[in-house]
Amino acid sequence: MGCDGGTIPKRHELVKGPRKVEKVDKNAELVAKWHYCALSQEKLCRPIVACELGRLYNKDAIIEFLLDKSADKTPMKAASHIKSIKNVTELKLADNPAWSGDKESIKGDKYDDMQSARFICPVVGLEMNGRHRFCFLRNCGCVFSERALKEIKSEVCHKCGVPFQEEDVIILNGNKEDVKVLKKRMEDRRLKSKLEKKSKKCKSEESASQQDTTEDSPGPSRAKNGKDCINSSSGEKRQIIFTKSSDNGNSSVPGKVNKASTTTTKRSIADSEEKSEAYKSIFTSHSSAKRSKEECSNWVTHTAYCF
Structure with missing residues (x-):
């Protein structure tokens, strides 16, 4: 059997064998990682940020991703571990003086070297194109x-x-082993910060409760002041006299109160001239309350005054 024109097909054209594994072009993979944002797939432009796993993003794309609170939000695997803007760090990059990608307009008639990098290492001078391992300091x-x-x-x-x-x-943009180590560090760091926040919250609550108890319960100074106010309002004055008295030839210790020498002046309400007779008649010390047994009326009670 032959095809049109008398051609004879070969075996590999008729019999379909197993598909060959497609190999990813290494150069294209490096360009995608180091020249484009891992979230929006747009070209990296300043300000550029990096996550705790070492992936590069545009800061605008991260902010838009965090502000999008819609329910139909598509899950992004590249940014699923980013919960707030604090989880990314803005990078301080050193420009490559030999790079002129943005300065010249590419018309298609010139060879575009994709391995040339926009940024370099400020210490050694290596280009940040993926051929060499780069890192950043989180602080x-x-x-x-x-x-x-x-x-x-x-x-x-x-x-x-x-x-x-x-x-x-x-x-x-490390390999799988680097990402695994960085992920473990990230989880440990977040767990530590969470425990620190809980401990600070407990300490603040304890201090607030202690302040409330101290404000509610009066101290000894307040209690003393309250007693002084009561004594001054009732009109009673107490005078404590500190004297040196000899007892069996021994002098008393100065500073102690001598009970024999203490004098307390109490004024009866019946003797006070400031109070009226109507007010004085309320108390038992008034003359109207001191009546004889004959003058008192005999009420019919269980304990009648009949003798």
């Missing part, structure tokens, strides 16, 4: 190549001088 956002951090070992940032630790170094 300040400065970006360096991994070679620079290994060759020039320091506990402070090479660019701004902010101190950092090994946990603050985040690899940009």
Whole structure:
């Protein structure tokens, strides 16, 4: 059998075998990671931010993603771990002086070198195109190549001088193992911050409750002041005399109250001239209350005054 024109087909054209695994072009993959936003798939433009897993985003795309609260919001795998703007860090990138991508207009008649990078390492000078491993510091956002951090070992940032630790170094667009380590660090960091917030909240509640109890319960000074006010309003005056009296030839200790020498003056209401007779007749000390047994009327009660 032959096809039109007398051609004879071969076996691989008629018999379909297993499909070959399509290999991803490494250059295209690097360009997609280092030149385009992982969320909006647009070209990276300043301000550029990076998450705790080392992915690059446009800050505008992250803000729009966080502000979108609609129910029909499509889940984004690339940004599912970003809950607030605090989970990303704005990067401080060093421009590549040899890069002229935005300066010249590309008309199609010129070779476009996709491996040329817009940013470089400020210490070593390596281009940030994916061929070399780059990382950033979570405290300040400065970006360096991994070679620079290994060759020039320091506990402070090479660019701004902010101190950092090994946990603050985040690899940009790392492999699966790097992402796994960074994810574990992210979970531990968020759990730690959550526990710290709970402890601070408990401490603030305890301090507030202590302040309320101190305001409600009067102290000893308040109680003393209240007693003084009661004594002054009732008109009673107490005078305590501190004297040195000898008892069996021994002098008393100064500062102690001598009971024999204390005098308390009490005025009876019946003797006071300021009160009226109607007010005085209320009390039992008045003369009208002191009546003899014959003058008192004998009421019919269980305990009659009949003797």
